[in-house]
Amino acid sequence: xxxxxxxxxxxxxxxxxxxxxxxxxxxxxxxxxxxxxxxxxxxxxxxxxxxxxxxxxxxxxxxxxxxxxxxxxxxxxxxxxxxxxxxxxxxxxxxxxxxxxxxxxxxxxxxxxxxxxxxxxxxxxxxxxxxxxxxxxxxxxxxxxxxxxxxxxxxxxxxxxxxxxxxxxxxxxxxxxxxxxxxxxxxxxxxxxxxxxxxxxxxxxxxxxxxxxxxxxx
Numbered sequence: 001x002x003x004x005x006x007x008x009x010x011x012x013x014x015x016x017x018x019x020x021x022x023x024x025x026x027x028x029x030x031x032x033x034x035x036x037x038x039x040x041x042x043x044x045x046x047x048x049x050x051x052x053x054x055x056x057x058x059x060x061x062x063x064x065x066x067x068x069x070x071x072x073x074x075x076x077x078x079x080x081x082x083x084x085x086x087x088x089x090x091x092x093x094x095x096x097x098x099x100x101x102x103x104x105x106x107x108x109x110x111x112x113x114x115x116x117x118x119x120x121x122x123x124x125x126x127x128x129x130x131x132x133x134x135x136x137x138x139x140x141x142x143x144x145x146x147x148x149x150x151x152x153x154x155x156x157x158x159x160x161x162x163x164x165x166x167x168x169x170x171x172x173x174x175x176x177x178x179x180x181x182x183x184x185x186x187x188x189x190x191x192x193x194x195x196x197x198x199x200x201x202x203x204x205x206x207x208x209x210x211x212x213x214x215x216x217x218x
Contacts, residue, residue, distance in 0.1 A: 001118055001127075001144075002201050004045060004109040009075030010035050017073050024064075024072035032058055036080035041196025045079035045109045046096040046142050047151055048199045057081045059097040063104055079109060086148050093148030100141050107137040120202045125156030127201075158199040159206055162187070180211040 010031035016022055033053050044051050045059065059081040064072055071077070084098025085091070107114045107129075117131045118138070127144050129135045138144050145152055162183075170179055184207050190196045197203060 001046060001048065001107070001109055001115060002043070002196075002204065003112050003115055004040055004079065006076050006110055007035070007039055013073065013075055017070075022073060023069045027073065029058060032075070032078060033080065035075075036078065038194060040080050041190045041200075042194060043196055043198065043200065044082040044096055046081060047144055047149075048201055049082050049154075050195070050198050051080055051082050055083055057083060057097055061105075061108060061110070063102040065102045066104070076110075091148075093143070093146050095143045095146050095149055095151070099143040103141050105137040105141055107134045107142075118201070118205075120155065120159075120205050121152075122159065122202075122206060123156075125152035125154070125159065125202065127152075127155070155199045155202045158197070159202050162203050162206070175210055177211050180207055183207055184211070 010028070012028040012031045016027045030053070033056060036058065037051070037053065037056070040051075042051055043049065044056075057080070059079045060067065060072065060077050061079055062071075062077050067074075067077075079097075081097040082095070084094045084096045086093055107118070109115065114134060117129045117134050118127060119129060120127055127138050129138060166175065166183065184204060187197055187200065187203050187207070
């Protein structure tokens with residue numbers, strides 16, 4: 001999971017909210033999806049898998065069923081999430097918003113303080129937290145270690161590819177802070193199509209540990 005800086009809502013949403021009896025299902029959701037993809041680098045707000053306009057959900061971080069119609073139109077509460085299913089079928093391996101349902105969680109991609117409590121295991125790719133509330137959010141409510149979706153394995157494979165690139169470009173043992181900062185900047189930037197690296201959270205976590213001379217958790 002990575003920090004999402006929320007921007008201004010789409011102009012079409014601003015205009016629509018001025019209409020009497022405006023409600024969420026009546027707004028231009030395509031414009032909302034476009035803006036969410038831009039803000040998030042085409043990554044799911046929770047699992048960091050690739051999403052696109054045809055394969056994403058508009059997620060309300062504060063549960064939609066607890067909001068008024070006006071509250072449902074608050075763009076600041078909206079995030080882009082993956083479909084969360086395997087082969088389009090609902091099941092125990094569902095993840096992210098689909099698994100979360102109407103649960104209220106603490107971990108929030110818009111809040112750096114909660115994101116700072118997220119850690120990874122470099123050998124397995126598992127995501128976890130020493131904060132018991134956030135640990136429950138990650139593993140039980142969002143199901144971000146789903147084996148059916150191979151989330152830990154995919155995160156580990158992505159991390160391995162980054163480590164291999166570092167070893168090719170920088171002699172092992174000479175990973176200076178300046179060079180690591182350059183890699184952090186490189187991996188954080190979206191490509192020419194606005195897409196960020198899948199599973200970016202584990203990459204940035206690992207490079208930050210290296211830069212601060214800390215041993216990543218095994």
